[in-house]
Amino acid sequence: MEKLKFDANGLITAVVQDDAEGEVLMVAWMNAKAIRLTKETGEAHFWSRSREEIWRKGSTSGNVMKVVKLLVDCDQDTILVQVNPSGPACHTGEVSCFFQELRD
Amino acid sequence: MEKLKFDANGLITAVVQDDAEGEVLMVAWMNAKAIRLTKETGEAHFWSRSREEIWRKGSTSGNVMKVVKLLVDCDQDTILVQVNPSGPACHTGEVSCFFQELRD
Numbered sequence: 218m219e220k221l222k223f224d225a226n227g228l229i230t231a232v233v234q235d236d237a238e239g240e241v242l243m244v245a246w247m248n249a250k251a252i253r254l255t256k257e258t259g260e261a262h263f264w265s266r267s268r269e270e271i272w273r274k275g276s277t278s279g280n281v282m283k284v285v286k287l288l289v290d291c292d293q294d295t296i297l298v299q300v301n302p303s304g305p306a307c308h309t310g311e312v313s314c315f316f317q318e319l320r321d
Numbered sequence: 322m323e324k325l326k327f328d329a330n331g332l333i334t335a336v337v338q339d340d341a342e343g344e345v346l347m348v349a350w351m352n353a354k355a356i357r358l359t360k361e362t363g364e365a366h367f368w369s370r371s372r373e374e375i376w377r378k379g380s381t382s383g384n385v386m387k388v389v390k391l392l393v394d395c396d397q398d399t400i401l402v403q404v405n406p407s408g409p410a411c412h413t414g415e416v417s418c419f420f421q422e423l424r425d
Contacts, residue, residue, distance in 0.1 A: 221423075232336050232345055239343025241336055244399040252423075287423040291411050295348040297419040307395050315401040319325075319356075319391040 222294040223248070228264055229296055233306065235313075236285040236299040242306035243314040245272075247296060252287075259284050261298055280304035326398040327352070332368055333400055337410065339417075340389040340403040346410035347418040349376075351400060356391075363388050365402055384408035 223229050228246040235242055245263040247255070251271055254262040258273075261282040265272040275281030282300035289296055307314040327333050332350040339346055349367040351359070355375055358366040362377075365386035369376040379385030386404035393400055411418040 230334060230348060232348060234345055241338055241345065241401055244334060244336060244394065288419040289421050289423045290348065290418040291413055291415070291420070292418075295419075296423060297345055309395055311395070314394040314396075315392040315399075316395070317393050319393045319400060 220293050221252075221289065221296075222292070224294075228266075229294060231263060231296045231298050233261065233282065233298045233300055236301055240313050241315055242300070242302065242312070245274075252296070255284055255287070255298070261300055274306075275303060278304065278308075280306070282306070324397050325356075325393065325400075326396070328398075332370075333398060335367060335400045335402050337365065337386065337402045337404055340405055344417050345419055346404070346406065346416070349378075356400070359388055359391070359402070365404055378410075379407060382408065382412075384410070386410075 221229055227248050231245050231247045233242045246266060248264045251262040251264050261274045261284055263272045280303045282302045284300055286299040305312050325333055331352045335349050335351045337346045350370060352368045355366040355368050365378045365388055367376045384407045386406045388404055390403040409416050
């Protein structure tokens with residue numbers, strides 16, 4: 218993991234994609250510990266910037282995300298987390314957090 | 322566009338996805354001008370943090386990205402740009418910038 222480029226806060230952007238459907242589900246942040254926990258458990262973990270704590274996705278909702286593959290981009294500053302989700306990714310109940318078109 | 326949450330540098334994360342294939346191609350940054358140019362031209366524009374200038378994707382390589390849809394996430398701080406790419410998204414020649422698995 219030594220090549221990853223974390224930002225000044227020790228975080229890296231994580232894009233979460235449904236492995237089977239291809240749908241982009243959400244974007245969150247990971248720190249080194251979240252990456253380690255994700256690898257160890259096979260379930261997506263993030264860093265919650267609002268709560269300032271490790272966030273096991275689905276701990277509250279039950280909608281955990283089983284990780285199928287972890288990819289890193291060419292400049293090592295973004296992770297793509299391909300998952301098999303147990304339910305909606307979004308707190309609104311939508312499958313994906315990207316459910317609104319960008320309007321003017 | 323008034324609801325978008327730009328960061329302290331006036332930027333917002335943009336995830337780029339192949340509209341037809343579903344593949345996540347790259348992650349970049351947009352400012353308000355990049356979003357406006359993207360809407361006006363129908364081609365993906367970003368803000369280059371390294372060059373500190375507007376970056377019309379494909380200006381050099383020819384691999385422009387025709388925008389099919391612009392989506393925003395539930396907390397308005399990430400944009401999903403669904404595109405029809407003219408060629409590889411990655412400067413390495415790979416279709417996607419996410420071509421490497423994350424290793425230990």
